[in-house]
Amino acid sequence: MDFLTSADFWFLSLTSLAKTIFLIFLVVLPMVSYTVYAERRVSALIQDRVGPNRTGFPTSLIPGISKDFSPFLGGLGQPVADAMKFLLKEDFVPGHVNKLYFWLAPCLAMMPAIVTLAAIPFGSSFLGVKMVVADINVGLLFMFAISSVSVYGIVLAGWSSNSKYPFLGGIRSTSQMISYELCMGLSAVPVLLVCGSTGLSAIVNYQVREGWLLAPFTNGGLSFREIALWVPIIIAFITFTISMFAETNRLPFDLPESETELVAGYHTEYSSMKFALFFLGEYTAMIAGSALIVVLFLGGWHLPFIPDGAGQGGLAFLHAIPSWIWGLVNITAFFAKVAVLLLVFIWVRWTLPRFRYDQLMKLGWLYLFEIALVNIFLTAGILAFTK
Amino acid sequence: MAYVVPRPNLTWKEKIYLPSIVAGMMITFKHLKRMLKGETKVVMQYPEEKWDAQMPEHYRGAPTLVTDEHGRERCVACQLCEFICPPRAITIKPEEIPSGDKFAKVEKRPKVFEIDMIRCIYCGLCEEVCPEQAIFLRKDYAITGITRAEMVHDKAKLYELGGVFTGLVNKWNPKK
Ligand code: SF4
Ligand code: SF4
Numbered sequence: 001m002d003f004l005t006s007a008d009f010w011f012l013s014l015t016s017l018a019k020t021i022f023l024i025f026l027v028v029l030p031m032v033s034y035t036v037y038a039e040r041r042v043s044a045l046i047q048d049r050v051g052p053n054r055t056g057f058p059t060s061l062i063p064g065i066s067k068d069f070s071p072f073l074g075g076l077g078q079p080v081a082d083a084m085k086f087l088l089k090e091d092f093v094p095g096h097v098n099k100l101y102f103w104l105a106p107c108l109a110m111m112p113a114i115v116t117l118a119a120i121p122f123g124s125s126f127l128g129v130k131m132v133v134a135d136i137n138v139g140l141l142f143m144f145a146i147s148s149v150s151v152y153g154i155v156l157a158g159w160s161s162n163s164k165y166p167f168l169g170g171i172r173s174t175s176q177m178i179s180y181e182l183c184m185g186l187s188a189v190p191v192l193l194v195c196g197s198t199g200l201s202a203i204v205n206y207q208v209r210e211g212w213l214l215a216p217f218t219n220g221g222l223s224f225r226e227i228a229l230w231v232p233i234i235i236a237f238i239t240f241t242i243s244m245f246a247e248t249n250r251l252p253f254d255l256p257e258s259e260t261e262l263v264a265g266y267h268t269e270y271s272s273m274k275f276a277l278f279f280l281g282e283y284t285a286m287i288a289g290s291a292l293i294v295v296l297f298l299g300g301w302h303l304p305f306i307p308d309g310a311g312q313g314g315l316a317f318l319h320a321i322p323s324w325i326w327g328l329v330n331i332t333a334f335f336a337k338v339a340v341l342l343l344v345f346i347w348v349r350w351t352l353p354r355f356r357y358d359q360l361m362k363l364g365w366l367y368l369f370e371i372a373l374v375n376i377f378l379t380a381g382i383l384a385f386t387k
Numbered sequence: 388m389a390y391v392v393p394r395p396n397l398t399w400k401e402k403i404y405l406p407s408i409v410a411g412m413m414i415t416f417k418h419l420k421r422m423l424k425g426e427t428k429v430v431m432q433y434p435e436e437k438w439d440a441q442m443p444e445h446y447r448g449a450p451t452l453v454t455d456e457h458g459r460e461r462c463v464a465c466q467l468c469e470f471i472c473p474p475r476a477i478t479i480k481p482e483e484i485p486s487g488d489k490f491a492k493v494e495k496r497p498k499v500f501e502i503d504m505i506r507c508i509y510c511g512l513c514e515e516v517c518p519e520q521a522i523f524l525r526k527d528y529a530i531t532g533i534t535r536a537e538m539v540h541d542k543a544k545l546y547e548l549g550g551v552f553t554g555l556v557n558k559w560n561p562k563k
Contacts, residue, residue, distance in 0.1 A: 045422040046415045050430045238405070351415045352408060 015129045023117060023133060027335060032283040033079030035342050041075070042343065043350045052078040089272035094161075097269060101160035106270065106277035109153025113284035116146045120291045121201045123301050123331035124308035127324055131301070131331060132201060139200035140192065143292060144185055147247065150285060151177040154249075154266045157278070161269040169265030172255045172357065176246055179364035180253075184243035186372035190236040190379035191296045194229060204300035208308070212299030213237075225386040232379040237297050239372045244289045246364065249282060250345060252352040253360060260354075290341035294334065301334040442526055447509045449527040450502055451549030452542070453520075459490045460546070461521035464497040468513035468522055476506035477513065500542040504530045520555050 037052070044051025053074040059065045093102065119139040123131030136142060151174060158170015191213060192198055195206040207213055213233050216226035246253040257265030267278045294300060302308075307326045355363065400406050421427045431438060454460050464481035482498035484491050513522050525548060532538045540548070 042419065045419045048418055048422060048427050048429050050432075347412060347415065348408075351411045 016133060019129070019131065019133050020118075023122060024114060027122075028114070028117060028284060028287055029280075031287055031335070031339075031342075032280055033083065035283050035286065035346075036082065036279070037075070037079050038343065039346050039349075040078070042346045046347075046350045051075065055081050083276075086273050086276040091272040091274065094163075094269050096162045098160040098162060101156045102269075103274075105153050105157035105160060106274045106281075107153070108156060109150060110277045110281035110284065112146045112150040112153070113281045113288055116143045116288045117284075117291070119143055119200055120288070120295060121204055121300060122291070122334050124327060126327035126331070130201070131327070135199070135201050137197065137199035137202065140188060140198045140203075140292075140296075143200075143288070144181070144188075147285065147288065148177065148181050150281065153278075153281065157270070158266040161266070163269060165262040165264075166266045166268045169255075169257055169262050169268070173249065173266060176249075176253065176255060176360065176364075179361060180243040180246035180368075183239060183364060183368040183372050184247055186369070186376060187236045187239040187243060188296060189372075189376045190232050193376070193379050193383055194233070200295050200300075204295055204302065207299045208302045212297070212302070214297040215299070225382075228382045228386055229379070232375050232382065233297070235371060235375045236379075237293075239368050239375070240296070241293060242368060243364075244293060245345070245348070246360070248285045248289050248345075250286065251349040252355050254354060255357055255360060286342065286345055287338060290338045290345065291334075293341055294337045298337055301330040303329070303333045306330070306333070439526070446526050446528075447511045447524040449504065449509075449525055449530050449540070449548060450507060450511075450513055450522055450545075451525045451527075452500060452522055452545040453549040453552035454546060456551065456553045459493070460496055461519050461552070462497050462500065462517075463493060463519050463521070464495045464500075465518065467516045467518065471512045471516045472507075473510060473512065474506040474508055476503045476508075477501070478503075497542065500545060502540045502545065504538045504540055505535060520552070523549060523552065525549065 041051040055075050055077040057077045118133040119142050121132035125131060154173040155170045158166040195203045214237055267275055306329055452462055464479055466479050469477040469479045478501045479497050480499040481495050484493055484496050511524050514524050
């Protein structure tokens, strides 16, 4: 009982709660809606169209303001309107489905994606509080473990819908996730070898000290070891990113829901908010995936020459500015990197055609898996010889 | 006869596929950049910009009724259009023209002539079948309403949209 009344306990619970609320409700969920908006806008621009550019915020409804607020390219109110639409639409459950699993599937599709975010260090520290919800030293394993649960959402959706297209989508998704999970795990191993830890905070701290893994010159210099390690790290980055695309069911690997063959794949029978949950899950997984790439390869919240939230490191004259500002800068830098990666995700989606199913399997098992495996030995060899 | 499609021999660069991905991404990026700079202009912002000036001669818009140069309604209520109309959008109730009327020798005219614009598919068969050249597809395309009743064009509305049309059918004109 001492523990419950101790100040430490309350401090920990309250800061965790605050961090969770900040991360999920203030950053990730808005980010999801605006990723959808960006997806629509960028896809339109790539295809020489315009995209949603009308929906603003109806500020003219507030007395005293005569104009609607529609800044920038316009259409910034679209995510809000989309969400309203999903909430207000009829929630139709077809008669032939297995009700329990049909209801369970959307939750299972979304929850793992959100839970994985807990282990992501999204900033250095802010007013002395570490900016990660759960600073566990098996962070990477935790992320892999939880994100593989999300396949159950898709499989259950496909199976419980009791109709052929969702079923095919579910089956495809299972085999795809199993194949690419392996490759994803293996391509992260070189990073673990180099950094010597599976804790995501430890990986970021290593990169703050030694330079980002993908850009080792960010700490000022290049040693022979860093140049030698660059090769396996770049290979790991490419295989990891490709498996991440497959893991999050994004084009060119979106076979579980390929519209041209399977109507809408595993969520064909879903409507309104249940459909939106799948959507939310997919985009949250995309954000979690980008965040993981940022943490593993792109230095997490670190920017060269910028001190961390405790006022350490970086250029000396910047230490005069209060350290909480740098804490905020770190958080912003992290999400900016994630946003850039998300844009790349979108860009790739609207460029590449979808793989054929056998090509997808062949790519996963015959190429990526082997490359990732050999890469581990390569990294280990380099590490052993350049000690 | 079986025909064997020869497999292309891919070069090393094509097999690895990554260079083509980058090339493809550059192409899409070029499109995006040109859109952002406003160099591509394909889309029209509809209510502000309209297509009316470029509308082709043969455009089939809303079907309308027309009167001739003497103010006579050209429709003689033969109901051919009503029967040919594929979605049955037209409803006609004929009536006799009273003997005192200026156009009494035409004998018949529509009392009710309604086209349900929710049903109309703008096929133009009514125009094609009409022996009196009384019904024409005009270029109006923005036919909107907030109730179903509003979307049914009655006779007055049809004549208002159609206006006057002269020529071709002269048989009802007084002898010179
Ligand atoms: S255009 Fe075709 S569908 Fe429309 S009223 Fe005439 S015949 Fe009927
Ligand atoms: S519009 Fe033409 S086809 Fe239709 S009833 Fe009148 S005369 Fe006959």
